[in-house]
Amino acid sequence: MKQVSLYRAPTTEADADAIAAWLSERIDAGVAVRDRFLSRHADGDLPEELAGVRVLDPYDSETGNTMLGVVRYEERAIEHPERAGGVIYDGQALQRSLHRRIPADERSLSHLHVPLLDRVVGTWGDHDGRWHKRVNVLGQPALVSVPGLYEAPAKPESYYREQQRHALLSGDAPPREVLEEQVEGEFLVADDPRTTDALKGYVLQAYHYLSTGEAFCDDGGCRLHNAHRQPAVVGAQLRGTEFCSRHAKRYRPPA
Template structure:
């Protein structure tokens, strides 16, 4: 399936959208373009696109208030003003989890009508943490990506969503019991054995290539994630699995190597 893919930068992160786009071009018969941050490219206070105030309202409605409460949203004036500030100054954002489906709905509505043909996929690298509600355990779960239109790939989700090695949490709990406070993340990362990605990890761009391709693969074929743990199209729930799938050879299982190598 040929078509067009538009990849949007996340300039406050270390993710290199141009490198990801080049990697996609080597594997796809598609026109891959790179644009500025989605929330800048499709936002206007002069009409023709959602305004800062409108987008801020939608992000406020998508805020997760508790990991164990299904209902989302806090549209108090102070929260809306915070969301407006972070739209203009994204480096100030952080520490908030958003309902990924709610964010995706808002971003979908912001795509111009002329850019909504079925053969045009938008993929937004996002500097926000997103989650989905788990009916099986009645809690929110952070996600790295959300497939669909537009597809969302959360850069902080890469570090936060897949679980780290058990020793990481054991050391964190032990230090908290002894000192009454959790140790700095940097201390834990230096003491815990095992492979996992951390904030601003130099391997971020390489790892995100597979998550972007997952969105493209779903758009091209209608298929979900791959069941083979060694494949870039798999969706592991633990950090060692992310390292194995995204940063180790082979890149793909035998079935998907035919399409993407």
């Protein structure tokens, strides 16, 4: 691979320049930062395509609502991303839509595109018949969802116990802020100052997959590990030696 283009998500905590600087020290390819993908490559068809890949029901694989009001919402969200939220998109369908918008001379596998997204993406699980939120969707382009970092990996068990306890006592779900203050355990929250550091590994996973064909690492202490719970995300991305012994040979920068 010769080039990686990383796209900003300006309404989020993610610092694309810091991620690019970290990545460039670890890979043998040029790394450039570009403005937000959905702004740079938006066209008249994109709002309707986004409406068409919305997840409508967590237990229904069918997606899409292209009614005029929904399309208008997507138009506003492209223009004013700070107003977007509360929607999950089919990550693989969105990936195909964005792939069509990569300039033809930049679509080869020698030039990886990694949009940092301010949208939540998911993939359908045939094994359990429901949608699963994801931090990243590997491929070309590789999607990295910033809100997915907070929402996709499961919280510590104590988080859900406290949520249930509060519901039994009060009859409703507690505000997220209350849970985040009361629950012990390590997990990332919206606008977490550790966001940029945690996302570095997910961007590297995108590069690693396209350049080697290997998706993830089984070692829980490696940046290439696909963690399914928040404490494991902290362990893989924010602690330890960064890489397992095998991947350290490839990605650890020279001392």
